[in-house]
Amino acid sequence: MKQDKEHQILQAAEEMVRQGGYNSFSFRNIASAVGIKSSSVHYHFATKEALGVAVTKFYTDKFLDALGNPQELLEKGIDPVGKYVEAFRAELEDNKGMCMCGMLGAEAASLPENVVKEIRTFFKRNQNWLQEAYTSKGFKDKEASAKALQAMALLEGAMIISNTLSDLKIFDISTQALLD
Amino acid sequence: MKQDKEHQILQAAEEMVRQGGYNSFSFRNIASAVGIKSSSVHYHFATKEALGVAVTKFYTDKFLDALGNPQELLEKGIDPVGKYVEAFRAELEDNKGMCMCGMLGAEAASLPENVVKEIRTFFKRNQNWLQEAYTSKGFKDKEASAKALQAMALLEGAMIISNTLSDLKIFDISTQALLD
DNA sequence: GTCTATAATTTGATAGAC
């Protein structure tokens, strides 16, 4: 099934990007990870840029879908910001590596423009989500927008340092203030 | 002069890593940037790993030397944390790219262990510097240590997002809280 | 210290059979 193989390819690509970035994986790496040949990967994604665009969209949708809706969370008695922090923390566990768009965002200056566009979409959609979360907690629009940016920045940076020092406690200490 | 060429090589390598990471530059890139051949780059740094270790040390020393001593800054009436924020902000300007160790830290899972060791040293020395800054401002050791981690995380993440969206204002909004 | 030349491998990508 085509759908299935493409899904496997995207998952393999996501994993590799999260460990080492855009230039750390090859079509042959992906191919052997999903049990086909590199030419077959090209059948599904003609160029590396196309695969880069696809995997970034794939990751963005998956990440936001898993979060759900901030207001609905609040109605269920769940703090949406806490849920957001937990979503990032889960990425770090089991050595899955960085937030994929944090990694790609760092490398943005050297990536194809179409890939950069998708990374920007990730951050804009995440900022919107967090802004909604903060307004639903009672903050005014402008303050909620700033708090959304600050939370994203803190979480991306906490992942970098926790990832580098291989210590999940670093992540918890760094992001503690978001949970008050 | 050997010293001079090595310095040029390290500067070129730093710039390229900050734009695209460890796998985005080659010995030929470096060579043409400094006006020699790739085999001559190998004369100065035998392997890419050796160059990676050297450029990380180079960057760490340069970054911390430029900061000076936190207590002395305070005695001169300069807020050391403000100076630290400004040091990161300056890296972002003129499209120089990411903090080099933020970039490499994200890629840590795929880098040679000797390079990772140096990235860790960067973060540990920076945490010490910031901890000293916060204790000199009156915080107790444990709280100062946590605040140091939080500040580093916020700054690294703010760089990623500001870099991705090509908007320095993002950095300023994200890091505003550090300047209060 | 820098060069030319080259080795061995990997890379993104394509052509064409099945």
Added chain:
DNA sequence: GTCTATCAAATTATAGAC
């Protein structure tokens, strides 16, 4: 959809002349 075969280019690295 997947394969084999192949290409042109790029990669890290080395040998040896100057």
